[in-house]
Amino acid sequence: MKLFGSFGQQLAKGTTPMLVLAVIGDGELYGYDIAQRIRERSGGAFAPSEGALYPALHRLEAEGALVAVWRDSDRGPRRRYYRLTDQGRGLLASSKDEWTSFAQSVERVALGGGDG
Amino acid sequence: MADDIPAPSLRDRYLDRVRAQLRLPDDISLSVVDELSAHIADSTEGLVAEGLTAEQAEREALARLGSPDELGANLRASEQTLRRALAAAGGGALVAARQGLIGLVMGYATAMIAVVGGGLLVTAFQPDPDRWPALARAGAAVGTIFGAMVWAVAVHFAARAGTRRFARTSRRALSDVRRPAALFAAGAVVAVLLVLPLVLDLPAVAAVAFVPVSAAFGALRATEWDEPRGRRRVALLAGIAVLGAVVLPLVVLFLPPVTSAPATSGFDSIEVGRDAENLYAPIGRFAADEMSLIDAGTTFLGDGGRVTIRTYVSTELDGWSDVRLEAWLADTDSFVPAKSAKGPIASAIPTTAGNILTAEVDVSKLRNVGPYLVALVGTDPAGRRTIISGPASREGTFSGTVVQWLFSPSAR
Numbered sequence: 253m254k255l256f257g258s259f260g261q262q263l264a265k266g267t268t269p270m271l272v273l274a275v276i277g278d279g280e281l282y283g284y285d286i287a288q289r290i291r292e293r294s295g296g297a298f299a300p301s302e303g304a305l306y307p308a309l310h311r312l313e314a315e316g317a318l319v320a321v322w323r324d325s326d327r328g329p330r331r332r333y334y335r336l337t338d339q340g341r342g343l344l345a346s347s348k349d350e351w352t353s354f355a356q357s358v359e360r361v362a363l364g365g366g367d368g
Numbered sequence: 369m370a371d372d373i374p375a376p377s378l379r380d381r382y383l384d385r386v387r388a389q390l391r392l393p394d395d396i397s398l399s400v401v402d403e404l405s406a407h408i409a410d411s412t413e414g415l416v417a418e419g420l421t422a423e424q425a426e427r428e429a430l431a432r433l434g435s436p437d438e439l440g441a442n443l444r445a446s447e448q449t450l451r452r453a454l455a456a457a458g459g460g461a462l463v464a465a466r467q468g469l470i471g472l473v474m475g476y477a478t479a480m481i482a483v484v485g486g487g488l489l490v491t492a493f494q495p496d497p498d499r500w501p502a503l504a505r506a507g508a509a510v511g512t513i514f515g516a517m518v519w520a521v522a523v524h525f526a527a528r529a530g531t532r533r534f535a536r537t538s539r540r541a542l543s544d545v546r547r548p549a550a551l552f553a554a555g556a557v558v559a560v561l562l563v564l565p566l567v568l569d570l571p572a573v574a575a576v577a578f579v580p581v582s583a584a585f586g587a588l589r590a591t592e593w594d595e596p597r598g599r600r601r602v603a604l605l606a607g608i609a610v611l612g613a614v615v616l617p618l619v620v621l622f623l624p625p626v627t628s629a630p631a632t633s634g635f636d637s638i639e640v641g642r643d644a645e646n647l648y649a650p651i652g653r654f655a656a657d658e659m660s661l662i663d664a665g666t667t668f669l670g671d672g673g674r675v676t677i678r679t680y681v682s683t684e685l686d687g688w689s690d691v692r693l694e695a696w697l698a699d700t701d702s703f704v705p706a707k708s709a710k711g712p713i714a715s716a717i718p719t720t721a722g723n724i725l726t727a728e729v730d731v732s733k734l735r736n737v738g739p740y741l742v743a744l745v746g747t748d749p750a751g752r753r754t755i756i757s758g759p760a761s762r763e764g765t766f767s768g769t770v771v772q773w774l775f776s777p778s779a780r
Contacts, residue, residue, distance in 0.1 A: 282406070283403060283406075283407050284406070284407045284410035284411060284414075288414075301432075301434065302407070302411070302432045302433050302434070303432070303433045303434030303435070303438065303439050303442070304442070306400075306403070306404065306407075306439070306442075306443060306446075307439070307442035307443050307445070307446040308446070309446075310400075310443055310446035310447055311446035311449070314446060314447060314449045314451065314452060314539075315449065315451065322399075328406070328409055328410060328413070329402075329405065329406040329409055330402075330406065331403075331406050332399070332402075332403045332406070
């Protein structure tokens with residue numbers, strides 16, 4: 253369990269940018285909302301470390317994958333909303349391909365799956 | 369009254385620690401902290417809805433964000449990417465070039481205002497016109513000094529604007545950028561000065577040395593608020609102009625006048641020499657019966673401290689020995705060797721081909737050479753040290769790079 257837990261944390265950390273891009277692909281979102289969406293879409297199985305979420309968002313913004321804009325809120329403080337750029341959409345697509353390939357490879361090795 | 373000030377909340381203390389690690393430009397730092405603050409508020413509200421007390425919820429929300437120091441450092445690393453650093457370098461260079469050009473124009477305009485203002489003041493306080501030519505011919509290095517003033521203004525503006533742009537684009541706090549930028553700006557200016565040939569004397573070298581200092585000062589003065597515009601910029605330039613207008617008259621009024629004769633005032637001065645024979649006493653006497661040695665058609669060329677004569681002599685200098693073309697420091701009167709002159713500052717042995725005599729002295733590499741005169745001297749058959757022709761004078765100033773000036777031999 254400990255090994256799996258640590259592995260899960262490492263995996264979540266490494267996949268945070270892809271998960272962020274994937275949920276923002278649904279539409280414009282702010283940080284807290286992004287964390288909630290990831291948690292919901294994973295069925296509560298995992299959520300990105302909130303401490304890792306904001307550095308990931310800012311790095312993706314610095315690399316041109318996201319743009320951010322401040323918007324006032326009807327309830328609570330104003331929030332910083334992120335949305336994908338064209339570059340971000342391309343990065344998301346290539347990340348998905350990379351992940352699929354990686355997951356299939358892991359599955360073949362770990363679960364003993366054949367080439368089919 | 370301290371009781372009226374609420375103690376900082378746990379959230380405020382957390383955010384203060386994050387902010388301390390960010391080291392981003394102020395507005396970006398504020399934006400990041402606002403974003404985290406909103407996140408903590410949302411997270412706390414969600415946890416309260418799940419049944420925690422407000423205090424428990426805030427503690428849990430902060431715990432989920434992790435160490436504030438680590439979060440701040442990670443956010444800083446996310447903002448300060450290589451891509452932004454490269455863009456900042458390019459953008460900073462462009463802005464520096466643009467502001468440098470504007471600074472050049474402003475520098476020239478300011479210097480001209482200072483010169484005109486200074487001229488008016490000098491006219492008011494020193495109407496003696498004999499002193500005015502002294503300003504105009506105060507030395508060949510005046511151009512270098514004037515240029516250094518203008519460049520000091522230009523590099524100051526360039527370094528200041530370039531530093532600001534680099535900090536902003538690379539997402540670095542100005543406090544982190546100022547000192548490295550000052551070193552870079554000063555180093556870049558010094559590198560240019562090392563290879564740039566200039567007309568130099570001691571005041572000119574001092575003025576040139578001020579240029580990298582001005583560049584460094586510009587970078588250190590960079591602020592996050594806008595560059596001075598409108599009234600603030602006009603006020604700055606007016607201040608510089610007024611300062612120049614005050615300093616310049618002081619220079620003109622209290623420095624001794626320095627004069628120099630044109631470089632081509634050479635051997636056609638034989639008649640003058642005959643009349644002013646005694647003036648040559650420190651070097652030797654001009655003997656009337658030796659005038660025949662000199663024929664018409666002498667040329668005298670001065671170029672950057674290298675003085676060449678080419679003259680015809682009616683007879684070869686039979687019986688004469690130790691004939692030399694000598695350069696002597698001169699007093700402000702161009703035909704009088706300086707009282708302090710103990711000997712020539714440079715000399716050359718002429719060559720003769722038939723009745724054509726050619727010689728060249730080079731004072732271009734001597735430091736602190738002021739006005740000087742040249743004279744062709746020799747020891748006549750009777751053993752008297754005598755001027756054959758001269759003097760002709762011009763002002764000699766070192767021409768070369770600052771490094772060459774520093775390592776050039778001092779004038780004797």
